[in-house]
Amino acid sequence: MEYYMLLATDADDVHEARMAARLAHLQRLEALKAEGRLLTAGPNPLPDNPERVSGSLIVAQFESLDAAQEWAEKDPYVDAGVYEEVLIKPFKAVFK
Numbered sequence: 001m002e003y004y005m006l007l008a009t010d011a012d013d014v015h016e017a018r019m020a021a022r023l024a025h026l027q028r029l030e031a032l033k034a035e036g037r038l039l040t041a042g043p044n045p046l047p048d049n050p051e052r053v054s055g056s057l058i059v060a061q062f063e064s065l066d067a068a069q070e071w072a073e074k075d076p077y078v079d080a081g082v083y084e085e086v087l088i089k090p091f092k093a094v095f096k
Contacts (some may be wrong), residue, residue: 001034001037001061001062001063002061002062002064002090002091003020003039003059003060003061003090003091003092003093004056004059004060004061004062004065004068004088004089004090004091005056005057005059005061005087005088005089005090005091006056006057006060006068006072006086006087006088007054007056007057007060007087007088007089008055008057008058008072008075008077008083008085008086008087009054009055009083009084009085009086009087010053010054010055010056010083010084011081011082011083011084014080014081015052015084017052017080017081018077018080018082019084020080021076021077021079021080021082024076025075025076025077027042027075028075029058029075032060032086037047037061037062038058038059038060038061039060039061039093039096040057040058040062041056041057041058041059041089042056042057043055043056043057044056044057045085047084055083056077056083059093061093065088065090068088069088072086072088
């Protein structure tokens with residue numbers, strides 16, 4: 001399995017939708033962690049308001065780019081319309 005970086009950008013004015021879908025989103029990340037596949041994950045805080053975010057970064061192991069894409073498409077934030085875009089690229093973990 002290879003690592004992939006999922007860099008998601010939030011749409012405008014989605015804070016409430018993000019909060020509503022947050023628990024389900026975190027549960028999926030906990031599942032990756034329990035499987036030993038999650039390297040890191042977290043939100044991207046806004047520089048002028050750290051209580052609000054502009055997106056998320058997830059680095060985790062997947063069988064392929066297609067598998068990473070499929071996993072990302074099923075994220076609760078996608079279903080809730082939080083993410084405007086998700087960029088997925090292979091990731092080489094030099095330091096762990």
